[in-house]
Amino acid sequence: MTISQEIANLTEDSGQDLPEENVQIGSIQGTVVGLRYYTGTVNRGEMVSLVREPQNPYDRNAVMVANVYGRQVGHIKKELAAPMAYIMDNNLARVEGVVPYGETNKFSMPVNLTFWSKEENRDAVHNQMRRHGFKLGTEFKGSLICLFALKNAFDKLFDDLMEDKTREMEPAEAVCTALLPHQKQALSWMTSRENSNDLPPFWEEKSGLYFNVLTNFAVKERPEKVLGGILADDMGLGKTLTTIALIVSNFHNGKPLPLEQTEFSHFIKKKNSNTHCSRSYFISIQDQFEQHIRADVTLKVYLYYGAERKRSVKLLSEQDVVLTTYNVLSSDFGNKANSPLHKVNWLRVVLDEGHVVRNPNALQSKAVLELQSERRWILSGTPIQNSLKDLYMLMSFLKLKPFDVKEWWSRIIQRPVTMGDRVGLKNLQVLVKGITLRRTKNSKVAGRMLVQLPERRVFVQHVTLSEEEREEYEQVRKEGRKIIGSYFEEGTIMTNYADVLAILVRLRQYCCHPGLVAKYTGADDPGTPNELREHLINKITLVLNSGSDEECAICLDSLRQPVITYCAHVYCRPCICEVIRSEKQARCPLCRAQIKTRELVEYPGEEMQAGAATGENWRSSSKVDALMSNLLKLRQEDPTVKSLVVSQFTRFMDLIEVPLREYGFSFTRLDGTMAQKTRAKAIQDFQDSSPGNPTIMLLSLKAGGVGINLTAASHVFMMDPAWNPAAEDQCVDRCHRLGQSRDVVITKFIVKDSVEENMVKIQKKKQELVEKAFGVKKPMDLKQARMEEIRALMEI
DNA sequence: ACCGCCGGGTGCC
DNA sequence: ACCGCCGGGTGCC
Structure with missing residues (x-):
């Protein structure tokens, strides 16, 4: 866009x-x-x-x-x-x-x-x-004449503003990180904006007067410089690195940061939406300075933060960079006599996540506007996502006259645009274009993506079950088909949905390893309330541990606080509670059985089942064998190669640990049950390439957030297919991202002639639907679609 | 002539 | 302001 x-x-x-x-x-x-x-x-x-x-x-x-x-x-x-x-x-x-x-x-x-x-x-x-x-x-x-005159001015301006944002600039030697081409472009653009002696955007000199082509305004005095703008690149394109490069490369009057003591200060601020976060934000920015600046360059970076901060103008003036938060800034500002931040004449002020400053009347905004500096920058991934009013705040910060005064902003931009005036919209577009550099992850530089990632190749490896495995599998499949077939005949497929899922999960587990399969707790009749409760807990655990990424039939979103009804259907607790509250005689949306709030049974959490046999009784499976032969071959070819082994079944991961140990692989593990600290340690160990550190990570499909960086891995083994192909992609993204230097090879193991193959077919169909933008879900369709899926999976 | 007319002085709110 | 307005000078035809 x-x-x-x-x-x-x-x-x-x-x-x-x-x-x-x-x-x-x-x-x-x-x-x-x-x-x-x-x-x-x-x-x-x-x-x-x-x-x-x-x-x-x-x-x-x-x-x-x-x-x-x-x-x-x-x-x-x-x-x-x-x-x-x-x-x-x-x-x-x-x-x-x-x-x-x-x-x-x-x-x-x-x-x-x-x-x-x-x-x-x-x-x-x-x-x-x-x-x-x-x-x-x-x-x-006659007002039409004015508009017409303006329109011509725009057309001319449009060409001027297509100013070269593709010129690249090398950062000062003090920067030890190699900048990507788009970062060099941003550096060049920012530097030229800061060093420009040109008139601010949209101003021209005409016979001794300064003339604003956007607004028809003319003044005698030369308009103040606007030595800054908005760097509005998408997240992950390196706005902070680019800004650090700017700080040291364009230190003063175009000179790079000298090695000796400096006399001006810079100022970077980071979002402080939650106080506990800010320390780590600071540290992350402080770290980035250390990481990207050559070790022999002394850069004084000061964290102006915390109750014990030194409110000294002298101290701040001696720094090269001062980091602080919006909260600290406004709290100091509220106490005017005591705000050293507002007494320093900064060389440059940078608002990180600048879009968080939005309400011009808030103390925070006033505190930001009162900072003294000629060079003003806003870093923001989403500068124009909210309302036009937010943009007004940014204009005031940049001091882009006359838009820093509310009346002119409203009359020239906001009102015309909100009233659908095309000229107003064009004005706005020209205005934003003139002061913004925005690239998205999909932008290209000279025909290449901004962030050139290595290749990503997917191989499907078909696994043939051994005779013994096939026999067991077929027996379970036959039983399952019989049960599910009878549900279809009775029309009770939805009332027995949990059992259907249980059967499917068992089949999927057989494809991985027979040791995974829990004792069958199928459609037997529970007796006492306690037995019923136990029964329901088994069912909800099965549903949620199956990795099927179940949706709640009410909100059609992923399950939050999942609960199971006595009729064995799973919903988000808030969703089903709302249904019960709103109806006198509440009925289950899926099977119309009567339901009550106090009869809802909660999910007790992962891993309550008995552990799989990982001791003496351990045996291998065709899929495990396939994995091991791949891993051994890889190790032989290149012992430095690291791999992710991904499964939805954490107990399968337990089983895989056995042969990994047996063959002397050093491995680590990351799954949802681990505490934050152990997770961080696992990631750190895996990312460390020095010898002796793990070369394999067992990764549960759902584990960890989107932010995890596992770029040390260049091979991914997907042990079992997921319902949701996007979940698989996201998992691969953890290693196929910025910082990956090798091509990434993904191997998906699919058991031939099995429920897994059918799952892949359904995946493909779903993908096609999404691509054709038919992905509109309706509650009724969902039920219908589910039944069709089950038919396809069980080949009924 | 307690008018008309002339022409100089003057000038936001 | 090449206006309006003010107020002093002036005054048949």
Whole structure:
């Protein structure tokens, strides 16, 4: 998606931003007088603001006229000011002015006044004007000419703004990390923005005046520099690294950071949404400085944080980089006398996750706006995701005149855009484009993806069961087909869904290893309530441990706080509780059996089943054999190669540990049951390439968050197919990501002539559906689809 | 002429 | 302001 499209999307839901005062109540031409007493000038077609001046000693109704820079131009002629003052003071309408011509007059000039208000105030406004002998009319003629003139300016501007964002720049030698091409581009762009002596975006010099092509505004003074912008790359493209490179490469006046002591300070801030996080954020940024800066470069980085922070301007001024949080910043600011951050003249201020500063009225925003620095940057993966108002905050921070003043932002951008004005939208797009560098993960540099990942190849290895395994499998399959077939005949497939899943899980487990299969707890009739409870716990455990990524039939999302009903259907607790609350005689949405809140049985957590036989009784399986022969071959070819062995069944992982030990593999393990600390240790050990560290990681499909980095692995063995192909992809993403230097080879083991093959077929079908964008789910379809899936799996 | 007219002084609110 | 307005100067035809 391009920025323009993003902005266009943004306007779709921006209706709520519309102020109530969005109706044009009427217009009238007035006169601005007293021009010769003031320095403020205006250009033809320029907007002016009207400010009440109740303290004026000559007329308490005075209405001051100011240009875009707040310079006074004159006053509204007193006869007209009288009714206007009443209207403005009583908030009956907002009045906006545009000077249509006469901009060079010495003594007075016309001004087109437009009254904006709620519809209900229309009469009051008109009456007030009429009492003073003024009649409000409708729109002014000739405004079209202005728009037309603007449009041409845009077309020209568009070309100018296609400024070269593809030029690359090498960072200073102090940066020891090699920058990717798109990061060098960002560095070049940021550096040129900071060192530019050009006028800010959209300003041109014309016969001694500075002219804003976006707004038709002209000023005598050279507009202040805007030495910054928004780096809006997607997450993971290295915004922090690029900024660190900028800090040391463009230290001052284009010079790289000298090795001796520096005299200016920088300032990076990181989101502080939750106080416990901020330390680690700090440390991660501090680490990045250490990691990316050459060891012999002394860079003074100070964490300005915590109650014990030293509120010393001198100390902060001596730093090269000061890191702090938005909370610390605003808390210091609230205590003005004691805010050293606001007394330092920073070389550069960088707002990390800058989109979190959004409400211009919040103390936090004021604290940010009051920081002193010429160079101002916003790092944000989602700068324009929210509302136009958020963007206004960013403009104020960048001091991009005149958009840092609410009235001009509203009149030039926000209102036109929210009212669907195409020129307004174009303005916005040009504005954002001019100050933003945005690349997504899908962007390309010279035809190549920004982040060039090594290849990712998938092989399916078909596993043939041994005669013995096949015999056992077929027996279980026959039994299962009989049971499920009878459910279909009776039409009770949904009421016995948990049993169906149990049968399917058993079949899938047989494909992996017969030792996995728990004692059959099938459709027998439970007696006492305790037995029933035990029975239900078995069922929900089976459903959830099967790795089937069950959906809740109510919210159609993944199960949260899963519970099982007495009729053996699994839902999210909040979902089913809502159903029970809302109905007098609540019934199970899947089978219409009566249900009660106190009869819901919770999932006791993973791994409550008896451990698989990993002791003396251990035996191998065809799939385990296939895995081992692959691993041995790999080790022989290249002993440094590391592999992930992924399964949905943690007990299968237990079983695999046995031959791994037997063949002397050093391995580690990561599954959902492990504590955070042990997980971190497992990952760290695996990522460590020094000899003696594990070369294999047993990984449960669902384990860990999306953030896990397992790039040490270049081979992935998917031991069993998942219902959800996306889960498999995500798992592979953990090693096939930035930092992977080898091609990644994925081997999926699929048992021939088995439920696994059928699962793969269903996977493919689902994938096709998603690709054709038919992935719309309806509750009824879900049930139907499930039944069809079961038929396909059991070949009924 | 307690008018008209002339022309200089002057000028936001 | 090449205006309006003010107020002093002036005054038949």
